[in-house]
Amino acid sequence: MPVYKAPARDTRFVINEVLGLEKYGNLPGYADATPDMIDTIVEEAGKFIAEVVAPLNLSGDQEGCTRNADGSVTTPKGFKDAYDAFCESGWGTLSQPQELGGQGLPHLLALVVEEYLCSANQSFAMYSGLTNGAVASIRVKGSPEQQATYLPKMISGEWSGTMNLTEPHCGTDLGMIRTRAVPQADGAYAITGTKIFISAGEQDLTSNIIHLVLAKTPDAPDSTKGISLFIVPKFLLDAEGNPGERNAVSCGAIEHKMGIRGSATCVMNYDGAKGWLVGEENKGLAAMFIMMNAARIGVGIQGLSQAEAAYQNAVLYAQDRRQGRALTGAADPQEKADQLFVHPDVRRMLMDAKAFTEGMRALTMWGGLLVDLSHKAESEAERAEADEMISLLTPVIKGYGTDKGFETAVNMQQVWGGHGYIEENGMSQFVRDARITQIYEGANGVQAMDLVGRKLGLNGGKAIQAFFAMVDAECAKAKVEPQLADMAGRVEKANGELKAATMWLVQNGMTNPNNAGAGAHHYMHIMGIVSLGLMWLKMGQAAAAALASGAADKAFYESKLMTARYFGERYTPDAGALRRKLEAGSEVLMAMPIEAFATA
């Protein structure tokens, strides 16, 4: 069975030494997050998740979810007990507001738990993950009464939440949804329609499920400007606010999927179900995007999570499995063969994974800090700056993080050779589970267009300019460090490619938007490389500083410097190739007649 150990030491390094969370003591809730407190939370949350949640990953995949004849859904064995234990532990409420039953701590601590939980068991993590998204929407857009009615029980985990967007004929293009919401005399709406791909749409973990549903009111415009958001509880609440009568919503089927099989992906039928408007009519998409932006960072983290879990198991296999001899002569002559670790190509795959997971962890933690800064920083200017930066980075975290996360999981499976293809060994599951992260919450092509079409131009391109400057400044600082000078030069060059690609898009994407579309995916990847480069510059400097100050954990810091060097050598060269592909533009792509794609 695959193993999982929370990378707590690495998380602590990022939070305390790289981001220096102590510096932000002025933010609400941050004063409590002392390094000691963070260390304890990270270690203990990691221990709990590894012990309670991880052992259910493989069995959950093998068993899957079952829809029973009455439309109820049974989650895999052990999920219910683990869910209850998770709710009781409080690890899911770290950053929720204290007045709603949370602990008011920094948001990035919630992301730490999200990472660990998804590494341990992505399917399991989705049940609470979806609730968090629904909570975010209701907190911002719900009425005070809705907030009081639903949030405390959703935050405690007694009730769960879902997100109902997709319909059989539309996913990305939500303007086409057909689900109807007809106003009733009592102020509620009657919701009718079919939603598909609804994660956790039905389950046996919570006593109620609060569905957030996109639907159209009778006179709504026939576009994304005519979508409203509704709360549709599975059980209507009685006078005391407890689940009472069953609402007219039911699970019609669950999907057979490539992965995340422990997560119930439901077809949800709304048959005149009672729903209540959240926020204003026709403003549903904006409300849903609050949920979606948080969810996109979460999905980027899932890419990291699967890569990390797969990496850990590949490292163990490379130690245990002996096959062949080192190219430079037997490393262990007393054994029949050497460890896989002697083979440079195996090390290449493992180093590639290490450079990604550690870089991506830092990037997502920084993202978590930016989310808090966007809400809690003292000045309006600081809040706006943080908001723009995280808006810019969100599609990169989601798109690049999951593309590279999937690739990493595949490479880690490769380390296992034929044994990686056998389901019982768990490597296949990491790949299959990682695969969905590139697809859901906006397929990565949609992320790329969000980045290029919307985020680059935000506020006159202020965020991307700030990003360029930040990278250049960090390169200049890191170049002073002899062990980082070469790597900093390479990241600087990659940043130059990003600038050139940006300029090309400005010059060629306006006149012909297809040029932007044709290069968007490449651009997202260049920016992913530079973003991880920025993190490695910061981590490298933190490591060098620790070594200079005679820190105890020398091997840990030295490995950071080596991995930073590897990143420079093996990640940054792609930036130039991607820029050249982008500059090819859209001409030949768009010129090909559709019929010419058909197989002749």
Place this chain on the structure above:
Amino acid sequence: MPVYKAPARDTRFVINEVLGLEKYGNLPGYADATPDMIDTIVEEAGKFIAEVVAPLNLSGDQEGCTRNADGSVTTPKGFKDAYDAFCESGWGTLSQPQELGGQGLPHLLALVVEEYLCSANQSFAMYSGLTNGAVASIRVKGSPEQQATYLPKMISGEWSGTMNLTEPHCGTDLGMIRTRAVPQADGAYAITGTKIFISAGEQDLTSNIIHLVLAKTPDAPDSTKGISLFIVPKFLLDAEGNPGERNAVSCGAIEHKMGIRGSATCVMNYDGAKGWLVGEENKGLAAMFIMMNAARIGVGIQGLSQAEAAYQNAVLYAQDRRQGRALTGAADPQEKADQLFVHPDVRRMLMDAKAFTEGMRALTMWGGLLVDLSHKAESEAERAEADEMISLLTPVIKGYGTDKGFETAVNMQQVWGGHGYIEENGMSQFVRDARITQIYEGANGVQAMDLVGRKLGLNGGKAIQAFFAMVDAECAKAKVEPQLADMAGRVEKANGELKAATMWLVQNGMTNPNNAGAGAHHYMHIMGIVSLGLMWLKMGQAAAAALASGAADKAFYESKLMTARYFGERYTPDAGALRRKLEAGSEVLMAMPIEAFATA
């Protein structure tokens, strides 16, 4: 259900117009292969496979194979009938010698059938595919008596063959095998041991199974120099040569795998089974490599096959599915949304697939021609030259072809969005089936080392020098063609990167073999890009010539020129990035202590 149509027009283009098979009329069997004959074979084989074999792909995956209590294995519903029909049709014996019941036609026609069969149903194709490999070994290394006894019935498909190498503790490193072969008084050997991952080790399609088994005789050296190859039939033959008494070999279990679930992957237990030596004692590995080299080209074709099948279904989806609007304004204003085809990023993925599948098809067909030339060319020099070239290309066809084949299948699944993640739609199966091709018959890291460690230096590097010259000559010719000039310049540059990478390996790989190991995978990919580039140069020129001569099928040839351009623009830039990664060498990779890989 996914669809499949054999790409017969494209195959005919490659064979008749690009390779110009007519020019080889002097080779045995080639005079019969007139363009008309080839067209008929390709069209009819394609039709048969699409109609009879393809419909069993999804159902075979869903049902899988079953091991029964008595150790017998039941293949998925429909496989037996389709197998019988396939054997009767004769499509499996095109290139087998006439004296053994085959049709004596060019080898590349057998590869056409292999491609179509694997696209239609990779699991199904494995049953006859393994037999072909076993036949190849017995033809070269078996005694005349063994050949007469086994080959006609294996070629007709009445009996099947398998390949037993892997044991629980060793796959790549066959020197460690423990299966024993003890000589018996009657000249046979008693074979005892456990083999794993034996494809088609047990099944219900044929009346006998001829296992080829690697084992060690009692006094054999404890290394790859002490391995012998044995024929171990499932049923011993009676006096008339018909299957009689059951041999002491049985299937102990079948594996639950990520993909190719219609293929029975067996644990085979040999319990003093009667076996007969093939060739000389201790020379088993060489005999097995005959099988393996053919198999490696076959696996490269499987990468192409899955990419092609996935591509076809992605093209259909991109036509049928409407979502969003063209960036330049609604393409179909009368519809609620435009086809996915309007989105440049969708086209990018589809063009990427088209450039790969068509280029790879040409490369494998050329490989098939080289195999024939290595056996049948008139002069010794021509045979040696062809043999060296196909030896050089085999790891590229296998390694690059399957890496890129898998990547393509993943991208085609991406075109389907969330619907691609649902098993019933079949896109997941293409990805899961393609995944094994990167692993078996020598994992792709092993292919890369075979290329860099063995093939580059063959005969003083004659083959790679010939390859460089061939590409340069083709670039020079193509540059004259206005529509190919830019693309030819790009391929020439990629060839320059390959030369530079080769030079770097020569200078740095000898002194420190870890430098070769650390760059081998990158090198294999550069060579894959240049190999496809060579094919696109040839295809582009053939298309330009056809257009110049006023050929009827104008759209077909124009799309070739456009795809050649796409290849130049979007494939070749990676060559430079890969070369730079390769030149980073092995220092940081090998310096990292193993403990530093452990998650902290």
